[in-house]
Amino acid sequence: MLKKNLLNLVTHWCPSNILARDGKTKKFCLIILNQPITHVDSFNRLWDNASFRFVADGGSNRIYDAFKHDQRILARYIPDEIRGDLDSIRPEVRSYYESKSVTITKKTEQDSTDFMKCVALLKEKEKELGQTYDIVATPALGGRFDQTIASINLLYMMKDQVERRVILVSDENITILLDKGAHQIHCQSELEGPTCGIMPIGSPATLTTKGLKWDMVDLKCEFGGMVSTSNAIDNDVIEIVTDSPVVWTVEINLK
Numbered sequence: 154m155l156k157k158n159l160l161n162l163v164t165h166w167c168p169s170n171i172l173a174r175d176g177k178t179k180k181f182c183l184i185i186l187n188q189p190i191t192h193v194d195s196f197n198r199l200w201d202n203a204s205f206r207f208v209a210d211g212g213s214n215r216i217y218d219a220f221k222h223d224q225r226i227l228a229r230y231i232p233d234e235i236r237g238d239l240d241s242i243r244p245e246v247r248s249y250y251e252s253k254s255v256t257i258t259k260k261t262e263q264d265s266t267d268f269m270k271c272v273a274l275l276k277e278k279e280k281e282l283g284q285t286y287d288i289v290a291t292p293a294l295g296g297r298f299d300q301t302i303a304s305i306n307l308l309y310m311m312k313d314q315v316e317r318r319v320i321l322v323s324d325e326n327i328t329i330l331l332d333k334g335a336h337q338i339h340c341q342s343e344l345e346g347p348t349c350g351i352m353p354i355g356s357p358a359t360l361t362t363k364g365l366k367w368d369m370v371d372l373k374c375e376f377g378g379m380v381s382t383s384n385a386i387d388n389d390v391i392e393i394v395t396d397s398p399v400v401w402t403v404e405i406n407l408k
């Protein structure tokens with residue numbers, strides 16, 4: 154390891170496990186957001202690897218539209234629950250999932266997005282089950298910029314929940330938040346890479362890394378100065394030490 158934090162703790166990550174075909178990933182709850190499902194292969198892998206599948210309001214239209222060409226295929230993608238303010242789900246989509254006995258719950262608070270309402274739903278389920286699940290949300294990022302920032306903000310809101318991880322999966326990327334401290338990211342070349350980025354979105358961060366094409370040594374990164382974009386994985390294990398939370402993103406590359 155390059156450097157260690159005061160407690161000598163290193164956080165280990167292998168986020169691309171969620172896309173593995175062998176289902177070796179830790180249990181997670183998949184939350185489907187309202188963006189087009191274009192990469193069906195990665196969507197299928199996430200669906201199959203998930204323990205629960207919750208849909209944020211208009212995300213239901215996206216599943217329906219992606220698979221409606223074949224009723225048998227459509228019937229393979231029945232979520233556990235649809236939740237949100239329900240201003241986006243189309244009537245025929247609602248009827249379809251109601252006919253499949255899916256619980257559809259309306260929540261109208263005006264301070265939380267429908268993505269956040271699905272996170273609240275998971276917390277309710279966890280209380281019942283006495284177990285915590287990681288969260289994988291897809292298709293996340295892209296589309297409306299305010300929604301994209303709301304999803305990144307959710308990573309920051311959840312960062313102190315040390316028992317769970319939150320992973321955003323967009324068409325081309327896996328994105329997570331690394332809290333201040335030392336991290337090892339285990340990369341799988343059959344699932345991800347080569348391009349990656351480390352972005353100090355919440356505040357400036359001083360970074361030391363090992364395993365990247367452009368490594369950093371005590372380098373201050375900040376908006377208005379250096380932000381490590383278009384970097385590349387150069388080793389199976391990436392080591393990162395940061396004094397503030399940073400966003401890690403890596404390109405999906407299924408082989």
Ligand SMILES: Nc1ncnc2c1ncn2[C@@H]1O[C@H](COP(=O)(O)OP(=O)(O)OP(=O)(O)O)[C@@H](O)[C@H]1O
Pocket residue numbers: 185186187188209210211212237238240241242265266267268269294295296297298300301304
């Ligand atoms: N245009 C978009 N770009 C990126 N993400 C989106 C977009 N629209 C929706 N989402 C994500 O999908 C979730 C469900 O979307 P929904 O169908 O409720 O649309 P919305 O009513 O515009 O969203 P919200 O009510 O959460 O502001 C949102 O909470 C957000 O995380």
Ligand SMILES: Cc1ncc(C[n+]2csc(CCO)c2C)c(N)n1
Pocket residue numbers: 238262263264265266267
């Ligand atoms: C300061 C502030 N800015 C924006 C909103 C609006 N808003 C944020 S999340 C949400 C729910 C969307 O379904 C809405 C309407 C707010 N409440 N407070």
